Amino acid sequence: MxxxxxxxxxxxxxxxxxxxxxxxxAACAALAVLPAAQAQDEPERKVLKVCQDPNNMPFSNLAAEGIENKLAEVFGQALGLPVEYYSFPARLAFIRNTLRYKLPGEDYRCDIVMGVPVGFDQVSVTKPYYRSxxxxxxxxxxxxxxxxxxxxxxxxxxxxxxxxxxxxxxxxxxxxxxxxxxxxxxxxxxxxxxxxxxxxxxxxxxxxxxxxxxxxxxxxxxxxxxxxxxxxxxxxxxxxMPSEPGVRFDYEMAMGVRYGEREWKQQVEKLLETRRAEITAILRDFRVPLVGEGGTALP
Known part of the structure; x- marks a missing residue:
């Protein structure tokens, strides 16, 4: 550093x-505004491919010890799919080099980002699953x-x-x-x-x-x-720290998928609902300060 x-x-x-x-x-300094995407043909998934930063604890690392790694394991078990990671440092152009990267005739490098702020428009953002x-x-x-x-x-x-x-x-x-x-x-x-x-x-x-x-x-x-x-x-x-007039501290976090993959997004959002207890337990285990709107602490 x-x-x-x-x-x-x-x-x-x-x-x-x-x-x-x-x-x-770790994100771009300015978010690119993306046009509305057309629905894409979505292949049957044989593996849950997760985009991650390899050295970004408490969120993710190569040893799969982070919050997002544990969430990926929950999703993989629920879907009956093995979990694989594509690792790339979350600096500039992270989404372009992970979720949106595809060579002709090849598959995308990964299919989901396990943690993005609501309003992040480089991806199709799911419903939020926590606020901190x-x-x-x-x-x-x-x-x-x-x-x-x-x-x-x-x-x-x-x-x-x-x-x-x-x-x-x-x-x-x-x-x-x-x-x-x-x-x-x-x-x-x-x-x-x-x-x-x-x-x-x-x-x-x-x-x-x-x-x-x-x-x-x-x-x-x-x-x-x-x-x-x-x-x-x-x-x-x-x-x-609660938010104050002129200074916002609390943010909702969600997951991100590619634009146009509506069925996949719906599937992810269903998992966010059906696995909510497990998700909350993981967040609590990592001592994430969970708050309501405005930064008010939750019990």
Whole structure:
């Protein structure tokens, strides 16, 4: 990961942008608007072919240990199909090189993306299967144990709060939140879409926050929950962040298939309904902060 502090002007530009490039932390900076697609002839499926990032925990990895890997296993069992993965780093052109890539006379590389934000128009998006929110994370035992909510953090005396270094990935809603609350000078931005294939979303928590290079981090909720569970020392506290006027933190997540494959999309959506209990159990096991609209925490 690129962990150097950019010059102040560049930092202010990033921190004031406040635009969600992609909830999965790896997507195109601008979404291409696709025309309405015609229905396609859909072949009989003999294998469930899943598009994945090979190093994107807690979502997916080559060892099939992530949330989306576990969901694929549930779907494969329900369909009576073996699960295969096509792995490609989720940087620019991920969808073009996975779900939509097909050479003449060959099959598509994969048929489903297990996690995309609702509104992502490079794919045909299914009904959502969970909603999560960004979270504030800090290391316990380092002077912030009295902070139990985001409002507690904002209520800290300025002389105390203004000494804190707040780590965040650039081009996320955390940028707009810092700007709104006059905390830009405390922001320590990190690259979201680093060209380094070894980079993974949890580095900000597992390396930077744990080592004390930042005092607080703001990351997407599933990342916060998973790495707070995985990091044993120091223990990490996770505070889900409700959306505010002008700053949206909570997003619905769905699955993505190719445009025109209506029967396949309907089949996926049926599985989302019939396997809801198993899906929720997986999300809970990975400690995904599940919220209602507006970021209100669910029981």
């Amino acid at each position: 690129n962990t150097h502090r950019p010059d102040r002007a560049a930092s202010l530009h990033r921190l004031g942008a406040g635009r969600l490039a992609r909830v999965m932390l 929110t960004y979270a504030m994370v800090y290391a316990q035992g380092r002077g912030l144990d009295d902070v139990k909510t985001v409002q507690d953090f904002l209520a800290l005396p300025p002389e105390r709060r203004n000494r804190l270094r707040i780590g965040l990935y650039d081009r996320t809603p955390a940028s707009a939140w810092l700007n709104k609350h006059g905390l830009v000078d405390q922001g320590v931005p990190y690259q979201m879409m680093s060209p380094d294939p070894a980079q993974y979303p949890g580095e900000l928590l597992e390396k930077e926050l744990a080592a004390g290079k930042v005092d607080v981090a703001i990351v997407w909720g599933p990342i916060a929950g998973f790495f707070a569970k995985r990091v044993s020392e120091p223990r990490l506290a996770v505070l889900p």
